[in-house]
Amino acid sequence: MSNHLFSPGHTACAGCGQSLAVRLVIDAAGKNTIVANNTGCLEVFSTKYPESAWEVPFVHSLFENAPAVASGVEAALIYLGKKDSINLIAEGGDGGTADIGLQSLSGMWERGHDILYICYDNEAYMNTGIQRSGLTPFSANTTTTPKGVKSFGNPKMKKPMPEIALAHGIPYVATSSIGYPQDITRKVKKAFTIKGPKYLQIHVPCPLGWQYPSNKSLDMGKLAVETGLYPIIEYENGKLVSVRKITPKPVEEYLKAQGRFKQILSNPDEIKKVQAIADNNIAKYGLKSESQPETPAV
Amino acid sequence: MKELLEGSMIVAKAIQLCRPGVISAYPITPQTHIVEELAQMVADGHLNAQFVNVESEHSAASVVLGSEATGVRSYTATSSQGLLLMAEVIFNIAGMRLPIVLTDANRAISAPINIWNDQQDTISLRDAGWIQLYAEDNQEALDFHILAYRLAEDKNIMLPVMVCMDGFILTHGIETVDMPTQEQVDKYLPPYKALYKLDVDNPLTLGPLADPDYYTEARYAIHETQKKALALIPKLTAEFAKVFGRNYNGLIEGYQIKDAERVIVAMGSVCGTIKDVIDELRKKGKKVGLLKITSFRPFPAQEIYEALKNVPKVAVLDRSVSLGSFAPAASEIKACFFGKTKKPKVISSFVAGLGGRDITKDSIKEIYSALTQKEKTCEFIDLKPELLKENYE
Numbered sequence: 001m002s003n004h005l006f007s008p009g010h011t012a013c014a015g016c017g018q019s020l021a022v023r024l025v026i027d028a029a030g031k032n033t034i035v036a037n038n039t040g041c042l043e044v045f046s047t048k049y050p051e052s053a054w055e056v057p058f059v060h061s062l063f064e065n066a067p068a069v070a071s072g073v074e075a076a077l078i079y080l081g082k083k084d085s086i087n088l089i090a091e092g093g094d095g096g097t098a099d100i101g102l103q104s105l106s107g108m109w110e111r112g113h114d115i116l117y118i119c120y121d122n123e124a125y126m127n128t129g130i131q132r133s134g135l136t137p138f139s140a141n142t143t144t145t146p147k148g149v150k151s152f153g154n155p156k157m158k159k160p161m162p163e164i165a166l167a168h169g170i171p172y173v174a175t176s177s178i179g180y181p182q183d184i185t186r187k188v189k190k191a192f193t194i195k196g197p198k199y200l201q202i203h204v205p206c207p208l209g210w211q212y213p214s215n216k217s218l219d220m221g222k223l224a225v226e227t228g229l230y231p232i233i234e235y236e237n238g239k240l241v242s243v244r245k246i247t248p249k250p251v252e253e254y255l256k257a258q259g260r261f262k263q264i265l266s267n268p269d270e271i272k273k274v275q276a277i278a279d280n281n282i283a284k285y286g287l288k289s290e291s292q293p294e295t296p297a298v
Numbered sequence: 299m300k301e302l303l304e305g306s307m308i309v310a311k312a313i314q315l316c317r318p319g320v321i322s323a324y325p326i327t328p329q330t331h332i333v334e335e336l337a338q339m340v341a342d343g344h345l346n347a348q349f350v351n352v353e354s355e356h357s358a359a360s361v362v363l364g365s366e367a368t369g370v371r372s373y374t375a376t377s378s379q380g381l382l383l384m385a386e387v388i389f390n391i392a393g394m395r396l397p398i399v400l401t402d403a404n405r406a407i408s409a410p411i412n413i414w415n416d417q418q419d420t421i422s423l424r425d426a427g428w429i430q431l432y433a434e435d436n437q438e439a440l441d442f443h444i445l446a447y448r449l450a451e452d453k454n455i456m457l458p459v460m461v462c463m464d465g466f467i468l469t470h471g472i473e474t475v476d477m478p479t480q481e482q483v484d485k486y487l488p489p490y491k492a493l494y495k496l497d498v499d500n501p502l503t504l505g506p507l508a509d510p511d512y513y514t515e516a517r518y519a520i521h522e523t524q525k526k527a528l529a530l531i532p533k534l535t536a537e538f539a540k541v542f543g544r545n546y547n548g549l550i551e552g553y554q555i556k557d558a559e560r561v562i563v564a565m566g567s568v569c570g571t572i573k574d575v576i577d578e579l580r581k582k583g584k585k586v587g588l589l590k591i592t593s594f595r596p597f598p599a600q601e602i603y604e605a606l607k608n609v610p611k612v613a614v615l616d617r618s619v620s621l622g623s624f625a626p627a628a629s630e631i632k633a634c635f636f637g638k639t640k641k642p643k644v645i646s647s648f649v650a651g652l653g654g655r656d657i658t659k660d661s662i663k664e665i666y667s668a669l670t671q672k673e674k675t676c677e678f679i680d681l682k683p684e685l686l687k688e689n690y691e
Binding site for chain 1: 351353502503
């Protein structure tokens with residue numbers, strides 16, 4: 001037993017951003033929490049039989065069904081009269097959330113279950129070997145959007161999951177990053193003060209998939225935020241209530257720190273496209289210190 | 299008490315009597331009447347359960363996975379494409395040893411899309427680890443659901459049970475059944491106490507990763523437990539008879555089989571038609587009989603062997619196909635006799651009733667007539683050659 005609800009000794013890679021985020025999330029949620037997990041890196045490195053890193057009840061079923069499994073857990077707890085004292089988390093990686101699991105997640109939101117869904121966003125299918133997901137950023141080199149003479153990497157933008165969540169009318173939608181551990185803790189605690197479905201998307205850098213030294217994960221998380229490429233935002237009842245203000249750094253600082261963007265570093269036009277994504281985020285959410293959001297909440 | 303009801307209402311009442319705490323379902327013909335009735339019972343306060351409407355069968359199965367893992371008796375129902383969409387979760391539920399009960403209103407699989415009865419859906423999931431019971435009529439459908447929960451939740455079993463009933467023929471057929479009282483069901487089926495569950499006071503990890511050092515044993519344990527179920531089912535049906543006054547073997551049922559020279563082996567509602575034909579043919583002095591298989595999983599190979607070893611000619615009637623191979627039940631029936639000295643001289647295989655084509659009394663008579671010395675392999679009955687664009691001879 002450690003002092004944490006997610007114990008050390010699991011088999012995540014050195015510098016794994018997800019494992020750090022998981023520990024912060026579950027410690028913030030507390031011991032009266034039940035976790036339902038989509039298939040991904042997480043149950044592989046934390047539940048290899050006969051060992052488990054989890055000090056709270058944990059259920060892993062399939063790749064895309066954690067929201068539905070958690071919905072069933074909630075129904076059972078309501079039936080047993082125990083729901084009010086227990087926090088429920090459903091969680092998945094970016095592919096399990098934005099791609100294969102989006103339908104079950106939409107169902108969970110629409111039905112209004114009192115569950116916090118956490119997307120651990122490391123921006124590709126890392127567990128299967130760094131394939132592109134719907135949350136892989138523009139121009140990232142992955143094994144299914146490889147760089148080549150005709151390719152600069154992923155040609156698509158990240159799927160706007162927070163906006164999709166907001167469109168469901170759920171009461172709490174936020175993003176966070178392991179670059180800011182206290183932000184994760186605060187948002188998880190806040191989420192559990194709000195009844196209904198909640199969505200928290202946490203940026204969890206992956207040294208293996210992004211190709212950077214494993215001691216730089218927190219720096220990588222911060223750089224994504226400081227360049228405007230990963231806005232840290234928080235919505236309550238559809239209203240933008242907080243953003244992490246930044247003094248924007250040029251996107252090159254983030255891009256050149258990782259191997260996955262190497263193919264565009266010598267191409268100013270491609271870098272401009274990435275800068276435009278950051279500039280759009282900065283304007284849309286009013287990320288620049290002392291500025292206001294350009295557009296009202298969705 | 300005798301009640302005249304539609305099959306789906308009968309099943310809904312059976313489930314109500316079993317007191318599930320969570321029900322989740324997604325609509326698909328011909329399962330809908332069952333879950334509509336259960337939803338109404340919950341709406342009227344006649345059933346204290348959480349009814350979770352979901353966006354797909356995949357989620358319906360996942361919801362009951364979650365609720366059962368939390369220690370609450372759970373129920374779902376589906377059919378055809380719905381069962382196939384659940385397939386991934388179906389395997390998962392058995393692997394996690396969650397004693398869920400599911401009703402499948404047996405229906406054909408697309409393409410071509412077809413909403414009518416055959417048994418391709420559940421047969422296609424025979425290897426999932428679930429126990430599969432096939433009902434002949436709505437009294438069996440009713441009783442098998444009560445038996446199913448008792449069997450699934452037995453601490454030596456802990457496997458899910460699928461009650462398979464022919465879509466429309468049973469689900470929409472109106473029959474008189476003997477409806478048990480709540481007291482009877484409560485006596486037979488005690489409240490569910492999970493061996494393992496999601497509980498904040500005793501945190502467990504469910505659904506872990508098992509590497510090659512552990513996976514085989516998890517699967518072996520399910521396989522061996524299926525065999526235990528084979529031994530337990532007759533005990534539970536004997537106990538069932540004491541409480542409810544109806545006696546099932548639970549694995550197989552022979553009809554006019556003792557002196558029979560020709561026997562059809564079948565599953566589901568067609569057995570009723572076959573019994574009628576037998577009664578007619580017996581009056582004419584024909585020694586014909588039926589072996590009904592109730593439990594397809596676990597497969598009662600020894601019981602089938604004992605029942606058929608002295609029968610000269612056997613016909614296996616499949617209401618599904620294993621496209622490109624032998625018919626599903628036929629191949630397993632034949633396997634019961636491989637290497638045995640006592641065995642039928644002929645085991646012929648027939649396929650009929652796909653996509654809701656009626657298996658009439660004439661169809662059955664044709665099968666008895668076709669049961670000659672020449673063994674038939676996967677012979678389609680009531681085929682319309684004029685509809686085929688190619689000659690397959």
